[in-house]
Amino acid sequence: MNRSGRDGATDRAGTSLAVTTEDLSVAYGDVIAVDRVSLQVERGSICGLLGPNGAGKTSMIRALTTIVPVASGTATVAGHPLTDPVAVRSSIGVLPESNGYPGSQTALGYLRFYGQLYGIDAADAEQRALRLLEQFGLSGRRSRISTFSRGMRQRLGLARALINDPAVLFLDEPTLGLDPAGKEEIMVELARLAVEHGTTIFLCTHLLDEVERVCDRVAIMHDGRVVSEGTVDEIVNSSGAEGFARIRVRPADVPVSDEALRGTGVVRAIRFDNSRPGDLVVTIDNDHGAAATSLRALLDAGVEPRSFDFRGARLSDAFMALTSGHSDRINEEISQ
Numbered sequence: 001m002n003r004s005g006r007d008g009a010t011d012r013a014g015t016s017l018a019v020t021t022e023d024l025s026v027a028y029g030d031v032i033a034v035d036r037v038s039l040q041v042e043r044g045s046i047c048g049l050l051g052p053n054g055a056g057k058t059s060m061i062r063a064l065t066t067i068v069p070v071a072s073g074t075a076t077v078a079g080h081p082l083t084d085p086v087a088v089r090s091s092i093g094v095l096p097e098s099n100g101y102p103g104s105q106t107a108l109g110y111l112r113f114y115g116q117l118y119g120i121d122a123a124d125a126e127q128r129a130l131r132l133l134e135q136f137g138l139s140g141r142r143s144r145i146s147t148f149s150r151g152m153r154q155r156l157g158l159a160r161a162l163i164n165d166p167a168v169l170f171l172d173e174p175t176l177g178l179d180p181a182g183k184e185e186i187m188v189e190l191a192r193l194a195v196e197h198g199t200t201i202f203l204c205t206h207l208l209d210e211v212e213r214v215c216d217r218v219a220i221m222h223d224g225r226v227v228s229e230g231t232v233d234e235i236v237n238s239s240g241a242e243g244f245a246r247i248r249v250r251p252a253d254v255p256v257s258d259e260a261l262r263g264t265g266v267v268r269a270i271r272f273d274n275s276r277p278g279d280l281v282v283t284i285d286n287d288h289g290a291a292a293t294s295l296r297a298l299l300d301a302g303v304e305p306r307s308f309d310f311r312g313a314r315l316s317d318a319f320m321a322l323t324s325g326h327s328d329r330i331n332e333e334i335s336q
Helices: 057-064 085-090 107-117 122-135 150-161 180-197 208-214 232-239 251-262 290-300 315-323 329-335
Strands: 016-028 031-042 046-050 072-077 092-095 168-172 200-204 217-222 225-230 243-248 267-272 279-284 307-311
Touching: 016 057, 016 200, 031 057, 031 072, 031 200, 031 217, 031 225, 046 057, 046 180, 046 208, 057 072, 057 168, 057 200, 085 092, 092 150, 107 122, 107 150, 122 150, 150 168, 150 180, 180 200, 180 208, 200 208, 208 315, 217 232, 217 315, 225 232, 225 315, 232 315, 243 290, 251 267, 251 279, 251 290, 279 290, 290 307
Parallel strands: 046 200, 046 217, 092 168, 168 200
Antiparallel strands: 016 031, 016 072, 217 225, 243 279, 243 307, 267 279
């Protein structure tokens, strides 16, 4: 298949880039939705674009897919500037969160139609459609789309987004409506597309476990700006998000445990779970040695914990810390 445009632009170090933005802004009248965002996304990588509602994610995607104009700044997609919308659109695939489907069409007819819209001849479009239907578990689904479940329509939307063999794929909540097995299949397929096919994927989702699993890099937006960008580990480590440990000791050992833990220098706060006497929820520095230091302090104080469950900060904690200034995870753990 034609791979023209798949290599994208190149930075000064010679790295192949699929998407670049420089001080990109999007405005609706006086409202600035995207505020001077600069990003570089390597070819064949999966980039998670995260943020709370109203952060500017959708406007960012709409600008990169040439749906809305940019107010200022520049961007390239698959090597094409946004000022050449025809070239950009021919190189991308898009699955929006709210995607409409013609209920009277069959899945095969639907995909074949979109293939021909991209200039693919009818025979080739049909072959691509049949392959994609098989790939996404829709082979034999030649009945009308109106009979499809929500999950089946989501699979069909993914197939449509790939009909033109895009260099860059923009996905908004791609596993919406799928059961756990279906989500697993889609995540595996996205990873395969990136690794084996060199497809660059922009993934917008609220399911942060999916991001942790498949994304090479992540950009978190808040109030129109990118507030953090990097690998999942880089974002977590730089966010100031805290880890915590749930420690269970004998009720009689709570006072000495409290004193020992506070003297470690790695414990930031201690809360007592009054519903379970002897349980302590300890806010702890998010580094690999903090848990061992805390456990050693208890043992040196003569306390043998009945259980010690340490959980380092995760992307969800970093997300909360970066977009709202705090995390509710510890309170949620206490209430469980």
